[in-house]
Amino acid sequence: MSAPIWSRHPRELQIRLLISAVLLAVFAGHASGLTPIRVISHLENLAYDTRLRMTMPMSVDENIVIVGVDEPSLAQEGRWPWPRDRMAALMDQLFERYEARAVGLDVVFAEPQDGQRVSSAATRAHSQWRSLGGWLEPSRPEEREVTADEILANSLRGRPVSTAMLLRDSEEGYSVGVLPSPVMRWESLPHGLEPVESEGYTANISQVAEAATSGFTSNPLVDPDGHFRRMPMFWAHGGQIYPAMTLQLAWLVSGYNDNPPEIDAYRGRWPFKAYRMQVGSSRVLMDRQAAIHIPFRGPRFSFPYVSAAQVLNGEDLDGLLDGKVVLVGGWSSRLTQMHATPVDQAMPNVEVQANVLSALLDGRMLHSPMNPALSEILLLLLLAVLLTAAFMVFGGWGSVLSAVVVLVSFSGFNLAMWHWASVVLPYASVALFVVVLYVLHLLYSQVIEARSRSRLSEVFGQYVPKELVQELNERPQRVSLAGESRHMTVLFSDIHGFSGIAEALNPRQLTHLMNEFLTSMTRVIHQHRGTIDKYMGDSVMAFWGAPLDAPDHARKAVMAALDMQKEMDRLNQRFGERGWPQLRLGIGINTGHMSVGNMGSEFRMAYTVMGDAVNLASRLEEMTRRYGVGIIASEFTRNAVPEVRFMELGRESVRGRESVVTVYEPLGLPDRLTELDEQRSLQYERALDAMRAGRDWEVEMLVEGLLVSDPARHRLYRWLLDQLDGRSAMNDGRYGESAG
Incomplete structure (x- = not known):
C-alpha cells in the first residue's frame, strides 16, 4: 500500500483532486439528468426494489377489498364492457347489500352506451330496489324509456364513489368525455411544485361525471424499465389541477368537504424538504412532481379479493365488504394492463391503486426530497471531500478502511432515512461513486508505486542484491x-x-x-x-x-x-x-x-x-x-x-x-x-594485559610462544613487541634526561 499522500510531491495532490473532481462531475451530470448513465439508473432501481422488499409489511390490509372482473365474471356476464345497468346493479349490491364504505371504479365510461334503453318503470323499479333491497315488476310498460347510462348515473349519485379517467401526454393530445371540477388552479400551487401537465384526457360521459367524483388512474411516471415505482397525486391540464382517483377516495373516506386541499412545503426534523398535504389524520408528503413512491404492502393478493360475479349473485361473503373501501377493476389479463412492479412482475392496475390508497389512509408514505437532484449532488460532494481527504491523509490500508467506513455509514443512514423518515435517498449511485472513487485513487496509487518501484530499482539496483530490490519494490513505503x-x-x-x-x-x-x-x-x-x-x-x-x-x-x-x-x-x-x-x-x-x-x-x-x-x-x-x-x-x-x-x-x-x-x-x-585458535587468542590477550600491567618479561614470554605456534600472524605479535620496545625506549630517554 502507498504512503500518506502528504509525503509525496504536490503535483500528486493536484492529480488526486482532479480525479475526484472529474468523477464528481460525471455523477453530478447523471443526478441532474444532463448526462444520464443507464447502468447507474439500472443499479439505482435494483437498490430501490431491494430496500422496498426488505421493509414492506408483507401483511394483508383488511380495510380495502378488491372486487375483480375476472374470468368467472366474464363467463357469467359476458364480454367486457358490461351493460351499464349491470354496472349499476353491481354498485347497488355493494352499497345496499354489502354496505361498502366507499367504492372506487377503475373504469372509464368514456362513451354513451347505444342500444340499451329501458322504460321509466325500470328506473322507478331501480329506485324502489335501492330502498327495499330487490327488483319490482314495472306497473306500466308504456312509461317513458330511459338510457342505461342514466341508470348507472342514478346508481352512483349521492354515494361515495369515484370513477377513473385517463390523462394523456402531448403525443396523445385528443380529449374524450367531460372533466370533473378541478380541485385548484395552477397558480394556487406552492412555489416549486410542478405536476405533470396533460395535453389531453379520456374522461367520463356527462351523466357519470355529474353523478360521481372521478380521478385519474394513469401513471406518467413509469420508470424506463417499465416498472411502477412512483404515482402522482395531481395532474395538470389547461391550468387546472386534478387529483388521482385514490386521492379522491381517501378524501371521501376522510370526509373531504370540497374545499381546495392545502399543500405547503414541509421541512420537519430532517434536512430534506417535501410538499405536505393533510388527508384526514394522515400526512401525505410529495416530491416536486406531486408524486409519492408507492409503498407496496407485498406481492399480489395483499388485499382481500372477491369476484364481481359473487357480488352480482349476492353470495354470502361473511361480512368481508362491510364498512370497507372497495376497488372495482379488471383482474383478468384480457381486461386490464398488468404492470411490472418491484414486488411483482404482473400486477393488475386495480391492485396498484389499492396499494396507493392503503398508503394514503394509514400514512405509510414514501417520498423523495423536494429537489432530489440537488440532494444527491450535495451528498456526492460531501463524500468526495471526505474520501479525498482520507486518501490524502491516511493512504494505504487507511484508505481502504475509510472507504469501508463511509460505505457502511452511508448504507445505515440511507436505510434509517427510509425506515424512520420515509425519505427515499439515492443509494446505488452514491455507493458506486464511493467504490469507483476508491478504485481510481487505488489505480493512481499503483501507478505512483510502480513509478516509485522503478525509481527504487534504478537507484538501488547497483547497490543492493536483487532479492533486496524485490523487497524494496514490495514495500516502497519503508524506503x-x-x-x-x-x-x-x-x-x-x-x-x-x-x-x-x-x-x-x-x-x-x-x-x-x-x-x-x-x-x-x-x-x-x-x-x-x-x-x-x-x-x-x-x-x-x-x-x-x-x-x-x-x-x-x-x-x-x-x-x-x-x-x-x-x-x-x-x-x-x-x-x-x-x-x-x-x-x-x-x-x-x-x-x-x-x-x-x-x-x-x-x-x-x-x-x-x-x-x-x-x-x-x-x-x-x-x-x-x-x-x-x-x-x-x-x-x-x-x-x-x-x-x-x-x-x-x-x-x-x-x-x-x-x-x-x-x-x-x-x-x-x-x-x-578450533581449540588451538581459542588458545592463541587467549594467550595474546594475556600478553596485552601483561603489557598494560608492566610485566614486560611475561609479554616477551607469551609473544615468543605465539611466534613459534602461529608464525603466520607474526606481524601482529611483533607489533606487540614493538609496542613494548617503544615504551622501554621512551622510559630510557626520560631517565637519561633526568640524570643529565
Missing part, C-alpha cells in the same frame, strides 16, 4: 531517499600494497584482476544483504541498515567481513595459478549513528552514508596494516554482536576523536573456532 539518521554498520575494505601490484601487471591483467576481485567481494556483501556504497579503485565501501531496516546489521557486516577474507584466500589461489601477485585485504568495521540518503549535487546523486562513525570505520581499515590483521572492528561493533568471538587488539587514539577506542579482531562464531 526514503531523503537524508535521515540511522543506527547502522559500515565496512571499508582495501588491498594492501596495491600500487606495487598494479605496477607488476599489464593493464589488461590488472583489469581482469580488479573485475574478478570486486565481483567476488560484491557477491559476498550481497549474500549478507549489504548495500554497496561505492568502489574507490581497489577499495569497497558497504553498509548495513539501509535502505531497509536490519536490526542485526552489525552481525551481518561482521559475518560478511569474515567471508570476504575466506573468499580472498580462494581468489589468491586462482591468482597464484595464473602467476599474479597475492592480495592482502584489510577491512575496517564500525557501528553507530550516521546520516544516510541520496546525496550529491544537481549533476550527480548517490545513495551514501556520512558521519563520524563512517570516518572511524575508514581509520580502522587503515590500522589493519599496522596490526597485520585482516579485519578490525570497533568496540561498538563488538558490543552489538555478543555471539561472535572477538580478540582485543589494543586501544587507539583515532584522529578526529577525543576518546580512546578499543579495537578488536573478529575471529568468528565460537562453535566454528
